Amino acid sequence: MSQTAALTQALKSALKAHGKTYADVATHLQLTEASVKRLFAEQSFSLSRFDKVCRMLGLEITDIVQMMQAQQPQLKQLTIEQEKEITQDMSLLLITVCVLNKWTIEDIMQYNNFSQSQCIQKLAHLDRLKIIELLPRNKIKLLVSPNFQWIKNGPIQQFFQTQLGKEYFNAAFREDEECLIVLNGMLSAKSNAEFQRKLRRLAREFDELNNEDAGLPLDEKNGVTTVLAVRRWKYGLFNPFSKKQ
Incomplete structure (x- = not known):
């Protein structure tokens, strides 16, 4: 769904929530009800008219944008297969970490040895995984939920534990x-x-x-990795002294 369509749908939802009809909008905009229906159907609101409808509801355009974002499905977790795909391609994994930290394609190319075509190829892969939406002019729209997490004990988590754990604590x-x-x-x-x-x-x-x-x-800014962990555990090096083996 385009952002114009999503914004129009959010405005319709706001009208319903406030108990307003197309007839109320028509009166406020001094248009016929048929004209208002056509505005919604064709998603052809001018910015001025969109703002007037918002103000009729006691809202700002930013409120409708927030409603639009809340209505859009957001990814909370990948599948095991999708995480495996990412761990099998180091370039894809690096770019995934970058976009999750809200880097632009220009940022990625500035700090990494990737060409634009290589970046676009990997970003298109992330688009297929529904992690991002690759917009015109290579803009990146992040589609993950604020509480997005890798699968517990999944491929990504295991990769970082086995491949990067020693480096992290060194x-x-x-x-x-x-x-x-x-x-x-x-x-x-x-x-x-x-x-x-x-x-x-x-x-x-x-x-x-x-x-x-x-x-x-x-x-x-600098890249920061925080590890928060707690587990039931005894130091293995003390096992020779324990009565409970």
């Missing part, structure tokens, strides 16, 4: 922008569940900060 974590906290304790099932809830909340706060900084130039 650091002293002494820089100003680095932090490593290792905690060990004895928690009840109730306390463990509460701690996991707080970890998930912290993850949401990380996403919010990431979204706030999305509009900043790339040279004002």
Whole structure:
């Protein structure tokens, strides 16, 4: 669905929610009801008329845009097969990570050794996976939900654990922008569940900060990877001393 069609549909939904009809719109715009029906059917509103209808409802155009975005289906997770596709192509994986962080095609080419045709090919692949919509002039519209996640223990997660885990922790974590906290304790099932809830909340706060900084130039940001994990675990190196094997 085009954005014009989606906006028109959102405006129709707003009219219904406010108990307004085409006849009410016609009176407000000083048109015939038939003319208003044609405006909706042909999606041919001028910006001025669209704004007048919004104001009749006590809304701004931005409110309708937000309604449009909320009505559009958003991807929350890929399938196992789709994640496998991405992990089997390192170029595709890199570009996927870039677009999820709201990079433009110009950003991708500036910081990586990809030609425009290579980028477009990979972006078209992501378009087929419904992760993005590749728009005219190679603009990228992200289609994933704000709470999009890789499959737990799925191909992407396993790839990062096996391929990048050692590299990630091969650091002293002494820089100003680095932090490593290792905690060990004895928690009840109730306390463990509460701690996991707080970890998930912290993850949401990380996403919010990431979204706030999305509009900043790339040279004002650095890639940051945060690992939040908790598990029932004993250090294997202490096994020789344990009475319970």
